[in-house]
Amino acid sequence: MPRQVFLYDPPDRFVAGTVGEPGQRTFFLQASAAGRVTSVALEKTQVSVLAERVDELLDELVRRTGGETAVPAVTPAELEDSGPLLPPILEEFRVGTMALAWDADDERLVVEAQAQVPDDDSPEDTLLGDDDDEDGPPLLRVRLTGGQARAFAKRALLVVAAGRPACPFCGLPMDAEGHICPRANGYRR
Numbered sequence: 001m002p003r004q005v006f007l008y009d010p011p012d013r014f015v016a017g018t019v020g021e022p023g024q025r026t027f028f029l030q031a032s033a034a035g036r037v038t039s040v041a042l043e044k045t046q047v048s049v050l051a052e053r054v055d056e057l058l059d060e061l062v063r064r065t066g067g068e069t070a071v072p073a074v075t076p077a078e079l080e081d082s083g084p085l086l087p088p089i090l091e092e093f094r095v096g097t098m099a100l101a102w103d104a105d106d107e108r109l110v111v112e113a114q115a116q117v118p119d120d121d122s123p124e125d126t127l128l129g130d131d132d133d134e135d136g137p138p139l140l141r142v143r144l145t146g147g148q149a150r151a152f153a154k155r156a157l158l159v160v161a162a163g164r165p166a167c168p169f170c171g172l173p174m175d176a177e178g179h180i181c182p183r184a185n186g187y188r189r
Contacts, residue, residue, distance in 0.1 A: 004138040006031070006038040006092065010108070014142050016047045016156035017085040022164045023175055029095070029113060030085050031142050037086050040113055040140050042095035044160060051156035053100055054109065054149050061102060061146075070107045071146030079151040093138045109149040113140045 008014065008031040018025040027047050030039045061071050096116030103110055115137035144152065164173035169183040 002134050003136040004092075006138070006140045008033050008038070008141070009143040010145060010148065011142055013081065013086070014111075014144060014148060014152055015081055015083075015085070016051070016152070016159050018159060018162075019085070019089060022162070023173065025163065027159070028085060028089060028091070029140065030089070031140065032086055037088075038092055038140060039085065039089050040093055040095050040115075041091045042098075042113070044163070046095060046098065047156050048160045050098055050100075050111070051153040051160070054111075054153040054156075057100055057102060057109065058146060058149055058153075069146065072150055075150040075154045076147045079147045081151060081155055092140070095140075096137070103143070106143070108143040108145060111140075111142045111144065111152075114138070 010033070011031045012033045014029070014031045016027065016029055018027050020026055025044070027042050027044050028039045029042060029047075030037065032038070058071050061069055062073055067073070093115035095113045097114045099110075099112045099114075101110040101112075102108075117137050164175065166172065167174050167179060167181055170181050172179060172181070
């Protein structure tokens with residue numbers, strides 16, 4: 001079966017979002033343009049790391065160019081997006097590997113998310129960005145302007161932070177019923 005590449009250059013919308021209640025949420029990246037919607041599932045930590053790396057990469061670009069770039073230092077208000085994920089939310093695949101790159105010629109941030117591959121495949125067989133691999137795993141590729149990338153990162157960090165509150169002692173997430181705190185060793189102090 002030929003490799004599926006979901007390309008959005010540029011997307012009308014690219015966001016991270018969730019379905020479900022805190023503690024039971026499923027995280028998604030969702031890209032949409034011209035009536036097409038692609039949703040891929042991933043872990044909370046993947047969303048968090050992706051958002052942090054996007055911000056770090058953009059900050060470094062601003063620093064290196066002395067502010068003479070198409071990348072805004074902060075998220076433009078008109079690009080902020082707090083809306084829900086677009087229906088239908090159909091998981092195309094679960095993300096295994098992600099990559100970021102800056103295309104200096106077009107001044108675009110390229111985000112790639114590739115489907116998980118079985119453990120018996122070697123990393124050399126599944127390089128990101130290798131469109132010549134006819135039998136490779138599905139790939140979502142999104143090309144964002146600097147402003148779109150800032151808006152994505154800001155929203156993604158807010159989505160991650162909107163989960164269960166952290167225990168003040170151990171930092172682990174607490175359920176509505178509480179939790180057994182390893183620092184308290186199960187005893188009240």
